[in-house]
Amino acid sequence: MAAPVIRVANVSKDFLLPHLRLTTVKGHVLNLFRRSHTLEVQHALRDISFAVERGEFLGVLGRNGSGKSTLLKILAGIYMPTRGHVSVTGKLVPFIELGVGFNPELTGRENVYLNGALLGFSRGEVEAMYDDIVAFAELEESMDQKLKNYSSGMQVRIAFSVATRAKADVLLIDEVLAVGDAAFQRKCFEHFRALKKSDTTIVFVTHNMGAVRQFCDRAILIEESRIVAQGDAEEIATRYTRLLNPAPSAARPSAEAPDQPEPPASPEAQLSAEAQDQPSAAAPDQPKRWGEGAVRHTKISVPALLTDESTLTLEVEAVAEEDIDEAAYGFVIRNSSGAPVLGTNSILKKRSFGSLRKGERVRVTWSVPNVFSDGLHYVEVVIADRNALVIYDWWEEAASFTVIKEETTPYIVTPDMSLVVEKE
Amino acid sequence: MACASRSTACPAFWPATQATRLRYTDPCLNLLPPNLDVIELLARIRLRYRYPLILLRAMVGTDFKLRYQASLLGYLWTLLRPLAIFTILYIVFARFLRLGAGIPYFPVYLLFGIVVWGFFVEATTQGLTALVARADLLRKISFPRYVLVLSVGASVLISFALNMLVIAFFMALLRVPVRVDVLWLPLLFVELVALTISLAFFLSALYVRFRDVNYIWEVGMQAAFYAIPIIYPLTLVPARYARLLLLNPMAQIIQDARYVLVTDQTQTISQLYGTPWVRVIPVGITLLLVVASVVYFRRQSTSFAEEA
Numbered sequence: 001m002a003a004p005v006i007r008v009a010n011v012s013k014d015f016l017l018p019h020l021r022l023t024t025v026k027g028h029v030l031n032l033f034r035r036s037h038t039l040e041v042q043h044a045l046r047d048i049s050f051a052v053e054r055g056e057f058l059g060v061l062g063r064n065g066s067g068k069s070t071l072l073k074i075l076a077g078i079y080m081p082t083r084g085h086v087s088v089t090g091k092l093v094p095f096i097e098l099g100v101g102f103n104p105e106l107t108g109r110e111n112v113y114l115n116g117a118l119l120g121f122s123r124g125e126v127e128a129m130y131d132d133i134v135a136f137a138e139l140e141e142s143m144d145q146k147l148k149n150y151s152s153g154m155q156v157r158i159a160f161s162v163a164t165r166a167k168a169d170v171l172l173i174d175e176v177l178a179v180g181d182a183a184f185q186r187k188c189f190e191h192f193r194a195l196k197k198s199d200t201t202i203v204f205v206t207h208n209m210g211a212v213r214q215f216c217d218r219a220i221l222i223e224e225s226r227i228v229a230q231g232d233a234e235e236i237a238t239r240y241t242r243l244l245n246p247a248p249s250a251a252r253p254s255a256e257a258p259d260q261p262e263p264p265a266s267p268e269a270q271l272s273a274e275a276q277d278q279p280s281a282a283a284p285d286q287p288k289r290w291g292e293g294a295v296r297h298t299k300i301s302v303p304a305l306l307t308d309e310s311t312l313t314l315e316v317e318a319v320a321e322e323d324i325d326e327a328a329y330g331f332v333i334r335n336s337s338g339a340p341v342l343g344t345n346s347i348l349k350k351r352s353f354g355s356l357r358k359g360e361r362v363r364v365t366w367s368v369p370n371v372f373s374d375g376l377h378y379v380e381v382v383i384a385d386r387n388a389l390v391i392y393d394w395w396e397e398a399a400s401f402t403v404i405k406e407e408t409t410p411y412i413v414t415p416d417m418s419l420v421v422e423k424e
Numbered sequence: 425m426a427c428a429s430r431s432t433a434c435p436a437f438w439p440a441t442q443a444t445r446l447r448y449t450d451p452c453l454n455l456l457p458p459n460l461d462v463i464e465l466l467a468r469i470r471l472r473y474r475y476p477l478i479l480l481r482a483m484v485g486t487d488f489k490l491r492y493q494a495s496l497l498g499y500l501w502t503l504l505r506p507l508a509i510f511t512i513l514y515i516v517f518a519r520f521l522r523l524g525a526g527i528p529y530f531p532v533y534l535l536f537g538i539v540v541w542g543f544f545v546e547a548t549t550q551g552l553t554a555l556v557a558r559a560d561l562l563r564k565i566s567f568p569r570y571v572l573v574l575s576v577g578a579s580v581l582i583s584f585a586l587n588m589l590v591i592a593f594f595m596a597l598l599r600v601p602v603r604v605d606v607l608w609l610p611l612l613f614v615e616l617v618a619l620t621i622s623l624a625f626f627l628s629a630l631y632v633r634f635r636d637v638n639y640i641w642e643v644g645m646q647a648a649f650y651a652i653p654i655i656y657p658l659t660l661v662p663a664r665y666a667r668l669l670l671l672n673p674m675a676q677i678i679q680d681a682r683y684v685l686v687t688d689q690t691q692t693i694s695q696l697y698g699t700p701w702v703r704v705i706p707v708g709i710t711l712l713l714v715v716a717s718v719v720y721f722r723r724q725s726t727s728f729a730e731e732a
Contacts, residue, residue, distance in 0.1 A: 015730065073563075073729070076566050077566035078562075078563065078565065078566045079729055079730060080727070094565060094566070096565065097564050100561065100564045100565050101560075101561055101565075103490070105490055106486065106489065106490070110486070110489065117478050117479055117481070117483075118482070118561075118565060120474075121478070122478050
């Protein structure tokens with residue numbers, strides 16, 4: 001195997017806390033006379049090491065403030081590491097932000113040239129691809145308007161359109177997908193899919209687990225300035241989900257449950273604690289997963305992202321811990337505000353699948369038409385006895401997926417609806 | 425400064441980094457084969473400066489577009505500003521106070537001094553904020569940081585060139601004879617640009633760390649305006665002070681440039697000291713500034729993104 005394209009060895013980054021930084025001559029002079037001052041240092045990254053092979057798509061996951069953007073800036077050569085070493089071979093293009101250097105007082109056309117220059121294109125080169133850029137952004141009419149008259153969506157489109165022209169061996173992407181409407185996000189995804197095929201090495205910083213699952217070969221998880229896990233993207237994304245949703249484990253410890261209890265100080269934990277104060281929310285100590293435990297879920301898989309697909313395929317795997325007469329299987333899908341969208345179970349469908357012996361594994365596959373509205377959805381899965389009197393394993397928010405639809409409605413479902421208007 | 429004892433203290437003041445230069449990634453730089461001949465070497469040099477040049481061009485172009493976009497007279501302002509200042513100073517100093525009595529072509533002499541001084545002031549004050557004003561760029565992409573300062577310098581230099589056309593026009597109008605000495609002018613301009621740009625580099629890097637540098641510089645410029653014989657002929661100053669004043673590179677440049685371009689009645693440093701070799705001092709100061717500012721700028725450039 002060839003040498004890694006990106007090699008990061010024991011990189012640490014410290015920042016001097018801004019309120020203590022001396023920015024005036026007076027401050028420095030006074031400082032000479034003050035003997036016992038201590039400067040506080042923020043450790044943004046501690047001892048980070050990893051390597052990225054050629055053509056690999058690496059996801060960098062972490063919460064806000066975990067240090068992932070600092071890491072990207074060090075890779076991009078914007079920050080110097082305080083300690084450690086970084087090497088990158090080949091041409092690197094950072095997508096730290098779209099539209100860097102855009103000037104609102106210039107026209108769209110002039111901004112394309114300016115942005116192109118920052119990506120290393122001469123005027124002649126930009127001229128040659130100008131029509132393509134404008135066509136891709138679908139902004140033919142407004143290129144001679146000043147940028148300040150553009151909507152933010154238009155600005156992003158033109159910026160992305162220029163950025164896609166950059167020929168890079170290594171691409172650094174930071175949360176670009178967080179902006180833009182659904183149609184634009186789809187365009188981004190398509191572009192990244194194409195890049196992946198073309199052997200470009202990509203480092204992708206995000207907290208969108210869906211995107212990591214879908215695109216990344218490998219991922220690293222950064223928490224409190226350190227790498228806490230690296231490996232298979234699917235695995236890391238799952239770990240990150242748990243980090244965000246600290247779920248008390250089920251009746252018996254399952255293989256997938258988190259190893260350690262989560263630190264209670266995490267912002268998400270505080271958020272959920274606040275939510276509990278409201279009467280409509282779940283009772284304070286109601287776990288997200290509960291049940292008697294004779295059968296327990298081992299794996300839930302759904303596609304992270306539903307764009308054009310007409311069907312959602314939900315696969316549930318479970319293992320029997322004891323002999324069971326007959327098990328019933330069910331699921332509920334909730335939208336991001338927690339409202340149940342749809343669901344069913346084998347009892348309602350009047351189907352029975354017989355008994356389970358201890359240690360026996362079962363795989364349940366549901367196919368659900370994609371009637372969902374645009375946005376994030378949660379999957380809740382249940383295994384119960386035949387009368388639903390004994391709950392073996394009820395797992396709320398076992399998985400999630402994001403639906404991207406061009407047509408949006410304020411309702412909880414948005415199936416294909418056709419419209420015909422005829423005038424007499 | 426008790427920095428050395430604590431390893432975590434003062435990282436911003438003494439960056440404890442291994443590498444001394446920021447590793448910026450050049451989107452134009454490709455990997456060339458290691459066995460170089462001259463043509464390949466030239467190609468490599470061209471490639472090395474391709475990206476900085478593209479950036480420089482784009483930034484200077486943008487700057488010019490923006491500067492005169494909303495103003496009625498557009499590019500004419502570049503010319504009108506020094507002319508307006510000139511008119512005021514000429515009326516006050518040449519007419520009322522009769523300062524330039526002994527100097528032929530005093531209006532051109534005065535205007536030329538104002539234009540050269542204007543270049544110096546504009547380039548250094550704008551260069552001072554060049555980095556901080558584009559903190560957005562510094563934080564988001566990696567590119568050779570010196571381009572920001574150079575683009576300011578280039579913009580001001582273009583204005584200066586336009587102003588020189590006005591000087592040429594006035595010289596023709598007043599029938600100022602052109603002597604062979606004028607061949608020294610390019611060399612003096614090289615010294616002027618070297619002095620100005622290196623100060624701009626130094627100040628811009630300093631301003632990232634000390635935000636009161638601009639006030640200090642503003643006051644310093646006011647003082648320098650009177651410490652340099654711009655509006656008054658040097659003959660009015662007692663000789664021992666005049667000798668001291670001319671050790672300032674800016675004073676030496678302005679007087680020498682006036683001598684070669686406008687009139688040989690200008691007092692220059694070589695006349696006052698009786699030897700042309702005394703120029704070693706102001707030229708040496710300039711060279712020292714060039715080296716010091718390059719060293720300082722490069723050392724500081726690693727932390728611009730964090731502090732600007």
